[in-house]
Amino acid sequence: MKKLINNPADIVDELIDGFVLANKDKVRRIGSNTVVARIDAPIKDKVGIVIGGGAGHEPLFLEYVGKGMADVEAHGQIFAAPSSAIGLEAIKAADGGKGVILLYCNYAGDVMNFNLAQEMARDEGIKVETVLVHDDISSAPRENKEDRRGTTSTPVIIKIAGAASETKMEFEPLKSLIEKAVANSRSLGVSLSACTLPETGLATFTLEEGKMEFGMGLHGEAGIKKVDLMTADETAVTILDLLIEDLPYRSGDEVIALVNGYGSTTRMEMFIIMRKIHKYLAKKGISIYASELGEFCTSQEMAGISISLIKLDDELKKYYDMTADSPGYKKV
Amino acid sequence: MKKLINNPADIVDELIDGFVLANKDKVRRIGSNTVVARIDAPIKDKVGIVIGGGAGHEPLFLEYVGKGMADVEAHGQIFAAPSSAIGLEAIKAADGGKGVILLYCNYAGDVMNFNLAQEMARDEGIKVETVLVHDDISSAPRENKEDRRGTTSTPVIIKIAGAASETKMEFEPLKSLIEKAVANSRSLGVSLSACTLPETGLATFTLEEGKMEFGMGLHGEAGIKKVDLMTADETAVTILDLLIEDLPYRSGDEVIALVNGYGSTTRMEMFIIMRKIHKYLAKKGISIYASELGEFCTSQEMAGISISLIKLDDELKKYYDMTADSPGYKKV
Numbered sequence: 001m002k003k004l005i006n007n008p009a010d011i012v013d014e015l016i017d018g019f020v021l022a023n024k025d026k027v028r029r030i031g032s033n034t035v036v037a038r039i040d041a042p043i044k045d046k047v048g049i050v051i052g053g054g055a056g057h058e059p060l061f062l063e064y065v066g067k068g069m070a071d072v073e074a075h076g077q078i079f080a081a082p083s084s085a086i087g088l089e090a091i092k093a094a095d096g097g098k099g100v101i102l103l104y105c106n107y108a109g110d111v112m113n114f115n116l117a118q119e120m121a122r123d124e125g126i127k128v129e130t131v132l133v134h135d136d137i138s139s140a141p142r143e144n145k146e147d148r149r150g151t152t153s154t155p156v157i158i159k160i161a162g163a164a165s166e167t168k169m170e171f172e173p174l175k176s177l178i179e180k181a182v183a184n185s186r187s188l189g190v191s192l193s194a195c196t197l198p199e200t201g202l203a204t205f206t207l208e209e210g211k212m213e214f215g216m217g218l219h220g221e222a223g224i225k226k227v228d229l230m231t232a233d234e235t236a237v238t239i240l241d242l243l244i245e246d247l248p249y250r251s252g253d254e255v256i257a258l259v260n261g262y263g264s265t266t267r268m269e270m271f272i273i274m275r276k277i278h279k280y281l282a283k284k285g286i287s288i289y290a291s292e293l294g295e296f297c298t299s300q301e302m303a304g305i306s307i308s309l310i311k312l313d314d315e316l317k318k319y320y321d322m323t324a325d326s327p328g329y330k331k332v
Numbered sequence: 333m334k335k336l337i338n339n340p341a342d343i344v345d346e347l348i349d350g351f352v353l354a355n356k357d358k359v360r361r362i363g364s365n366t367v368v369a370r371i372d373a374p375i376k377d378k379v380g381i382v383i384g385g386g387a388g389h390e391p392l393f394l395e396y397v398g399k400g401m402a403d404v405e406a407h408g409q410i411f412a413a414p415s416s417a418i419g420l421e422a423i424k425a426a427d428g429g430k431g432v433i434l435l436y437c438n439y440a441g442d443v444m445n446f447n448l449a450q451e452m453a454r455d456e457g458i459k460v461e462t463v464l465v466h467d468d469i470s471s472a473p474r475e476n477k478e479d480r481r482g483t484t485s486t487p488v489i490i491k492i493a494g495a496a497s498e499t500k501m502e503f504e505p506l507k508s509l510i511e512k513a514v515a516n517s518r519s520l521g522v523s524l525s526a527c528t529l530p531e532t533g534l535a536t537f538t539l540e541e542g543k544m545e546f547g548m549g550l551h552g553e554a555g556i557k558k559v560d561l562m563t564a565d566e567t568a569v570t571i572l573d574l575l576i577e578d579l580p581y582r583s584g585d586e587v588i589a590l591v592n593g594y595g596s597t598t599r600m601e602m603f604i605i606m607r608k609i610h611k612y613l614a615k616k617g618i619s620i621y622a623s624e625l626g627e628f629c630t631s632q633e634m635a636g637i638s639i640s641l642i643k644l645d646d647e648l649k650k651y652y653d654m655t656a657d658s659p660g661y662k663k664v
Contacts, residue, residue: 002524002541004564004601004637014564015600018607022623058599067664192334198600209334232336232346264596264633267390268347268530269336275350291354295627301596303633305336325664332399332657332664 008199012055012077019062023327026066030093033086034075036062037093038326041071047165047174048072048094050102051158052087053110054079056198057218060297061104063328064155069162070103070326074114078198079219081109087117091128099127099171103161103178105150106134127171131178133157135185135308137246138215138224149217152260153185153308155296155329156320163319181316186243187258189306190235191216191223195263195299214238218262218299232269236276239307244284249309251285256320258292258308263301267293273305289317296328340531344387344409351394355659358398362425365418366407368394369425370658373403379497379506380404380426382434383490384419385442386411388530389550392629393436395660396487401494402435402658406446410530411551413441419449423460431459431503435493435510437482438466459503463510465489467519467640469578470547470556481549484592485517485640487628487661488652495651513648518575519590521638522567523548523555527595527631546570550594550631564601568608571639576616581641583617588652590624590640595633599625605637621649628660 005011012034020029020036027036034055042048051061052074061073074082074090082090087102094100100121102114111132118128133150140147161178169177192212194203204220207213212235215224230238249255257277259270270293281288289312297306312320324331337343344366352361352368359368366387374380383393384406397405406414406422414422419434426432432453434446443464450460465482472479493510501509524544526535536552539545544567547556562570581587589609591602602625613620621644629638644652656663 002544002561002635004524004567004597005604006563006565011600011604014607015603018603018605018610021610022603022606022625056598056600058603063599192336198598212334229334231338233338235336263598265336266388266530266595266630266632267395267627268343268388268632271347271350271354271390272337272343273350274354275346278350278353293354295599298598300598300600301635303334323664330662330664332655332662 003198005198011198016075026327030089033089035086035090036065037072038065042094042096044096045098046096046168047098047171048096048100049161049165050090050094050100051104052082052090053104054081056300057297059328064158064326066326068166068322068324069329070158081113084113084116087114088120091117091121091126095126101175102130105154106132107149129175131182133182135187137186137188137242142246151187152297152306153187153310156256156310157181159324159329160316160319163322184311185308186246187306187308188215188239188242189304190214191302191304193303195302232272233276236273237280240280243309249286249311254287254289254312256290256292256310257288260297260306261295262304263298264303265305270305335530337530343530348407358659362421365421367418367422368397369404370397374426374428376428377430378428378500379430379503380428380432381493381497382422382426382432383436384414384422385436386413388632389629391660396490396658398658400498400654400656401661402490413445416445416448419446420452423449423453423458427458433507434462437486438464439481461507463514465514467517469518469520469574474578483519484629484638485519485642488588488642489513491656491661492648492651495654516643517640518578519638519640520547520571520574521636522546523634523636525635527634564604565608568605569612572612575641581618581643586619586621586644588622588624588642589620592629592638593627594636595630596635597637602637
């Protein structure tokens with residue numbers, strides 16, 4: 001796979017540079033680090049929301065920094081967690097005196113580095129707590145759900161966390177709110193082709209033409225079921241049945257239905273999947289409060305989609321509905 | 333290339349269905365036609381803006397219907413213009429008594445069908461005029477610029493047209509404003525891989541690994557120069573030099589710089605291109621008022637990017653800065 005890059009070693013530095021240049025009214029870079037903060041961070045008396053993770057999944061996490069979204073992001077290298085030093089820099093840039101909540105996806109490298117950063121920040125007297133997203137039902141059984149990877153409900157959880165923190169919600173209720181959003185979220189994806197590492201141009205795995213694999217990770221982690229290519233409708237129903245059973249989502253529930261494209265999947269395909277989600281959930285008595293569709297969390301040019309369901313209550317709806325203005329997610 | 337679809341004959345119907353279900357607070361479908369209107373159209377005493385073209389380029393044009401954007405869209409089949417009957421339906425749905433401006437891209441099929449629709453609407457007493465986008469500098473020499481194809485500055489032109497019509501601007505000045513936006517816009521793209529027609533799964537052209545082609549059309553139309561893969565920086569400079577010379581853009585000008593991804597190109601790559609645009613235009617004394625980056629106009633899963641420059645004056649800036657709330661383009 002050919003990519004439009006310069007020196008492979010400069011990819012992350014240059015992408016952040018380009019991102020900040022394109023959005024200089026909204027974000028700024030902290031020094032020469034791969035840390036991006038909203039232009040007005042830290043905000044006095046607001047709990048800071050710090051997000052982050054490996055690069056290569058853009059718009060995640062970078063582009064979700066902004067008003068009503070996260071305060072600061074720590075960007076790693078391609079498919080590699082940000083270091084603890086970068087994590088610490090991000091925490092400091094976000095702290096407006098009321099402490100910081102780290103909100104990121106459950107991957108070993110991220111957890112190790114952000115935990116270290118959290119300890120260092122606490123040593124400097126900053127209140128820091130962590131909420132991990134672990135919504136990917138393919139990556140561990142339900143009884144070990146805390147071990148699951150975090151995936152594509154993350155942008156919606158960031159949106160809710162950011163809106164609530166913007167209202168100057170206190171630390172403990174804010175943390176509980178974010179934990180509730182995580183607990184209510186489930187995701188599952190299907191891949192139709194591999195992604196390539198931009199530094200090497202090599203595919204991370206192979207998937208034969210005519211096959212698709214459910215539950216693959218965002219870095220090519222093995223999935224749960226490889227099958228012959230299904231129709232869009234069959235694909236949607238296969239994923240929805242597994243998601244619905246897992247939480248479980250019940251008749252009468254209200255959800256956000258999110259369709260994420262991993263990279264080269266067209267919006268045309270995503271809308272066809274979305275159509276089936278609406279029809280199938282209606283049959284199950286599950287009502288769709290809002291739909292989200294797009295590339296929220298990519299895996300380079302991997303083909304495929306994931307579906308996330310986020311169950312709402314009145315409190316979550318209230319914060320979901322508020323205005324947001326980040327480069328990667330806007331709500332008017 | 334594998335695609336997540338159902339019956340290939342149903343692609344456009346199902347994608348519109350999914351689009352409307354996902355955005356039912358903002359848009360509605362007119363009958364069973366492939367026509368989508370903002371929920372409150374037609375709006376009394378507002379000049380209606382009708383956009384449209386072939387499917388397969390989503391988010392164009394479909395997703396640019398909404399507040400501060402277009403009133404109604406006529407969607408064709410994959411890479412095929414909407415029929416005149418669909419065009420007429422769209423015009424009628426947009427007319428709030430002050431007439432309708434058709435704003436679309438210069439392709440023979442679109443022009444033929446929309447012209448017919450315009451004639452039929454005039455016969456029914458509706459005031460209708462047309463503004464064609466013809467920004468693609470690769471498709472005809474400068475002295476025949478009216479013959480050029482319309483491409484990726486279109487979303488920005490729709491945004492400006494929509495904002496101005498929302499202020500209830502009169503018909504003639506509105507048409508002149510849109511014509512000015514078109515006259516100030518230039519685009520050029522580069523392709524790194526082919527796109528496949530979703531109905532057949534066949535590629536529309538071939539491009540050898542390690543090659544890239546400047547100036548290819550959105551439907552695989554032949555380009556102007558096939559070369560060995562360049563770096564991102566070299567690619568950006570090659571395109572910018574041609575764009576700058578063509579208008580020409582001059583030191584002291586203010587522009588919107590837009591980077592469009594055609595399908596499978598990552599945002600990582602687009603940000604690296606954007607970085608170079610900022611650095612190169614700064615050297616030329618051309619100032620970037622705003623940056624736009626994303627998939628605005630795709631060609632299925634084609635790899636590649638285009639760059640558009642839209643020169644601004646105070647009037648264009650004023651309408652560009654206003655709020656917009658369509659599914660595919662939002663400004664808070």
